[in-house]
Amino acid sequence: MKYLVKISVVLFLVLFSFAVDDVRAASLENGKKSGVCLNEIGIGSGYAWGTLKTEPVNLAVYPAFVRIAFNINSFAGIDGHQSTLQFALEPFVNSISKPEAGIETGLGIGLRYLVELSGPVDLFTEASFAPMYLSIKSTEQGDAGFNFLLQAGAGLQYKVSSRTALFAGYRFRHISHAGLADRPNEGINSNAIVAGLSLLY
Numbered sequence: 001m002k003y004l005v006k007i008s009v010v011l012f013l014v015l016f017s018f019a020v021d022d023v024r025a026a027s028l029e030n031g032k033k034s035g036v037c038l039n040e041i042g043i044g045s046g047y048a049w050g051t052l053k054t055e056p057v058n059l060a061v062y063p064a065f066v067r068i069a070f071n072i073n074s075f076a077g078i079d080g081h082q083s084t085l086q087f088a089l090e091p092f093v094n095s096i097s098k099p100e101a102g103i104e105t106g107l108g109i110g111l112r113y114l115v116e117l118s119g120p121v122d123l124f125t126e127a128s129f130a131p132m133y134l135s136i137k138s139t140e141q142g143d144a145g146f147n148f149l150l151q152a153g154a155g156l157q158y159k160v161s162s163r164t165a166l167f168a169g170y171r172f173r174h175i176s177h178a179g180l181a182d183r184p185n186e187g188i189n190s191n192a193i194v195a196g197l198s199l200l201y
Contacts, residue, residue, distance in 0.1 A: 037201075040069035040086065040165075044196025048094070048173060050189055054139045057099040059190055065092035067198065069112065086112040090128065096136055104175075106132025106149060120159035124169070127152040134175060141175065142183030150174045153192075159200070168195040 048061040069086040076085045090108030110128025117123050130149040137143050155169015175188040 035074045036070055036072050036087075038068070039071040039084075039201050040067065040198050041201075042067040042069075042165075042167070042196050042198030044167070044194050046192055046194035048171075048190050048192035050173070050191065052099060052138060052140065052188065053186070055099040059188065060096070060098035061104065061190065061192070062095045062097065063092060063192060063194055064094060065090050065108070065194075065196075067196065082116045084114045084122075086114070088112055088126075088128070090130070092130070092132075099138075100136055102134070102136035102144070104132055104134055104149065106130040108149070108151070110151070114157060117156075122157040122159075123154070124157055124167075125154045126169075126171075132175075138188065140184060140186040140188045141177065142181075142185075145177070145181055145183070147175050147177045150176070151192075155194075157198075163200050165198045165200055166195070167198060168193070170194075 044063070044065050044067060046063045048059070048063060050059040052059055067088060067090050069088040072085050072087045073079050073081065078085060088108070088110050090110070092104070092106060092108060094104040096102040096104065108128040108130040110126060112124050112126040114122040114124040128151050130151075132147055132149045133145070134141060134147045135144045141147060151171045151173050153169050153171035155167060157165050157167040159165045171192040171194060173190045173192055177183070177185050179185055
């Protein structure tokens, strides 16, 4: 499992560096931003915990994700506002340590709404869903297999500079296969604290 986590971290860093180069090139070509545009690329991690109904040990997960966000103010009709509405893609490989070693892996698709609080500090709320693979067996979801991860939360973003920001927040998580698989579907609820670093464009 430690080997898998190391490979995942290296993969995230490689993807992150390629994405940064692409965005810098696009920014130089386009000059002024207009319409829907890529405005944030970040990496993050954290800790998630939850209670399983019949397991002697509770759920413990260590999220690891890349965040690719697009400013969609124009699409939403809120150009010129201080707030920002983002459409975000969030590929992830989360390491599970309890009740047994395993992974959650998938692609999060969601929205984040940021409102300026004071100076460099923004408050955000967010929600997403993610088709995912859960590698562990549980009473709630049965054998390992396809599931959905639904998340909703809030947090703060602090702009260290015009191009760099730190973010941290809380997420409520719910895992379910929505009745699409022939196995139990009682759902697994958990809480997460996440934090990360973003490059802004």
